[in-house]
Amino acid sequence: MKRTRQYRIDQDLLDRFDRVNEALRQNKSEVIRQLMRKYVEEKEEELKVEVLEIVELRDNFPNNGEAYAVGKAENGNYFFAWGPEYPYADEVPSYNVDDGESGIGHFPTKKHAMEAMKATVDAWETNI
Incomplete structure (x- = not known):
């Protein structure tokens, strides 16, 4: 378009x-x-930042070759990433990407990122 x-x-x-x-x-x-x-x-x-740590990874979810992940980036922010790309990357965008197969959202705390992941997993499992 x-x-x-x-x-x-x-x-x-x-x-x-x-x-x-x-x-x-x-x-x-x-x-x-x-x-x-x-x-x-x-x-x-x-604008990419290095991934310092993956806090939680739900591999092959919701489909094979995809994942949901919460991690910490070098800029101090936590992120929730999904899809076949960002959850597995060593570097991720430092900004939110909400479109496409892979996406990422940044959060000031680990708690906020974990809550975003949980809400998304719950929504996915509810719609199965």
Whole structure:
């Protein structure tokens, strides 16, 4: 799904951008998407934190190859992670990821992270 956004760009920069893209016969929207993708990938790497400890791991849950985990990150926060990726990773995003197969939520205390995991496990088991 693609959405429209509006951004303010200095006229001089916009004129130069248009000239270069016209000369190269480039789709301006695709160029912006590529630039954004590269920027996001670089910043996502910079924003990763090391996992210091896995406090609790519920392996192969709710499906084989997936897990629920509570851990502690190098920034001092605790996290609840789920899916096939983040529960097993040595480094995780330092921000919440609520979409996709793998997700992670950060919490100030181990108690809060454990409560989030418990609520999710309970909800899953209730719906079986």
